[in-house]
Amino acid sequence: MTDFSPRIAIIGTGLIGGSLGLAWSDRKPDCRIVGHDRPEVLDRAFDRGAIDERAADPITAVSGADIVVFATPVGATVKLMESVAEHLKDGAIVTDVASVKSPVMEQAADVLPKDIHFLGGHPMAGAETSGIDSADSLLFENAVYALCLPEGTSQDALSGNLYPVVNLIESTGAEPVVLDADRHDRIAAWVSHLPQLLAVALMNVVDDLDDDMARQLAAGGFRDMTRIASSPFSMWRDVLVGNQGRILDALAGFARSIQGMRNRLIEDDIDALDDAFEQAGQARERIPRDRKGFLQPLFDIVVRAEDRPGELHEITGILLSADLNVQDVELLKFREGTGGTFRLGFDDSDDADEAVDVLNGADYAARRLE
Ligand SMILES: NC(=O)c1ccc[n+]([C@@H]2O[C@H](COP(=O)([O-])OP(=O)(O)OC[C@H]3O[C@@H](n4cnc5c(N)ncnc54)[C@H](O)[C@@H]3O)[C@@H](O)[C@H]2O)c1
Ligand SMILES: O=C(O)C(=O)C[C@]1(C(=O)O)C=C[C@@H](O)C=C1
The missing domain is CATH 3.30.70.260 (ACT domain)
Incomplete structure (x- = not known):
């Protein structure tokens, strides 16, 4: 693998798997990418240039692959990892892109043979749409890409055994950030999973007003806060299952905050909310601006x-x-x-x-x- 032209298997060539395939086809033309997904998805991924070969089953896809990327929903990733484990090439590197890391890290520790190197991954970039037709080679440009090392694996592995996959991730324009799975999942509950539920709730309470004028008056603020309300439940169900406890904590924290605001309004103590606005404005300023999504390049x-x-x-x-x-x-x-x-x-x-x-x-x- 020293020549950096590995054979890569992407299992699940939808939005994220397809976007990785497109980015690598563009920027790492020496790689050979084999995809596995439903036949119609594979055909589309092949036509779009995200993969070079189509594999009808996951075992064929991983056979001989130097790097295996699971880009399926969390539940499918956990199952597929077990079913292909014995068919992985000696010394292969396995990674994933799941939005919740603990279930995948635990499964990797349980089922992957000792000579397989694993690196959990989560690109902090996505879309409210899904599927290969939404895949975009620029999706990961300037995005943070969370990396989780298995317990007992030293950070040195990132520049050693795991380097080929780190190098591929960097080639997409993403910026790797290393943290452990528990911390990742706790933070993701607040900054990703909670906002997803809030967007759905906000969209639905407004929809329940059943007033066409509300839809017409909804402008930038409402649009910014509800874009992800159309994200597919098929992906999110597994995230909610996989991170249920931490999401419950985040929901409780949010409920306390909103109840506090409600109380100030009930008490007619509107000015007491000044501090909340002040804190929010300052906190938002501290979010790095050179990141995808938040990025307001000047x-x-x-x-x-x-x-x-x-x-x-x-x-x-x-x-x-x-x-x-x-x-x-x-x-x-x-x-x-x-x-x-x-x-x-x-x-x-x-x-x-x-x-x-x-x-x-x-x-x-x-x-x-x-
Ligand atoms: N959508 C986002 O914004 C986003 C961002 C970062 C990470 N993720 C994670 O990426 C993963 C994929 O999400 P996505 O948004 O690309 O979804 P997607 O629906 O666009 O793609 C998933 C693909 O996996 C395929 N698939 C499902 N089960 C399969 C199986 N058993 N065998 C083979 N293929 C199978 C589907 O046909 C689909 O093409 C999820 O784990 C998700 O948590 C999503
Ligand atoms: O839709 C987007 O812009 C996203 O980046 C989606 C988003 C998120 O920001 O929380 C959603 C889930 C993923 O696991 C990662 C990214």
Whole structure:
């Protein structure tokens, strides 16, 4: 594996598995990627260039693979890991992308043979959509990628036995962050799993008003807070099962906070909420800005795009040829099906101005976002 052109098996070529495949096909062209999923998903992954080979079953996929990536829902990952364990190549590295780490880490410790190296993974990037059609080679750009080492594995393994998979993760543009599974799951309960439930609850209480005018008045604030309300339950069910206790703690903490606000309103002590707003404003400022999602690179542009495959690729290609480094990309979904607008973020104001000029020169409608 020293030549860094490993054979990679991706089990589950949906949103996350497909996005990894697309990123590696682009940036690690020497890798050979074999995928396993349902036949129709595999065909689509192959047509999109996310995989080089289709494997009809998981055992065929992992046979001979240097690196195996499970990108299936948590429950399926746990089951599949056991069913392929005995068929893994000696010395292979196994990783996963599950949103909750403890169940996967425990299963890896239980079922993987001693000569297999395991590294738990969780890209902190995703979407409210699922499936291979939503996969995007830029999904992990600037995203934090949580890595969990098995108990008893030293951090040195990240630059040793596990290096090939760390290198692949870094090649997607993601930034690895190492922490243990328990801490990961406790924090993910607060910053990812709780917000998912809140988005669903908020969307539904407004829906229950059954007032069309509410839907019309809902603007940016409501949209920002409910984007992930459309995430698929098929993925989230396993996360809720796998992290139930910690999510209950987070829900209890949230309930206390909201009840506190309610009490201040009941007591007509509105000004007492000033501290809460102050704390929230300051806390949000402390979240790193150079991260996907939160990223407000200081210099943004917007560009109109047609609703056709490859559009983003073309735009980023134009910028790359002009030596302009895009730090973040976001599709602002205003009118689905009729195209949309991308927000592109740059480190530098001059780069943002130049990007507007270059794109306008290539017949795109681009402008600075103030
Ligand atoms: N969606 C996100 O935002 C996000 C972000 C980070 C991590 N994750 C994690 O990534 C994993 C995959 O999520 P996703 O969003 O890509 O979902 P997805 O539905 O887009 O993709 C999952 C794929 O796995 C396939 N699959 C399911 N069971 C299978 C089985 N037994 N054998 C073979 N293939 C099987 C499905 O057909 C599907 O193509 C989950 O563990 C999830 O927790 C998701
Ligand atoms: O939809 C997005 O933007 C996401 O990044 C989704 C998100 C999250 O932020 O909590 C959801 C679950 C995953 O495990 C990781 C990422």
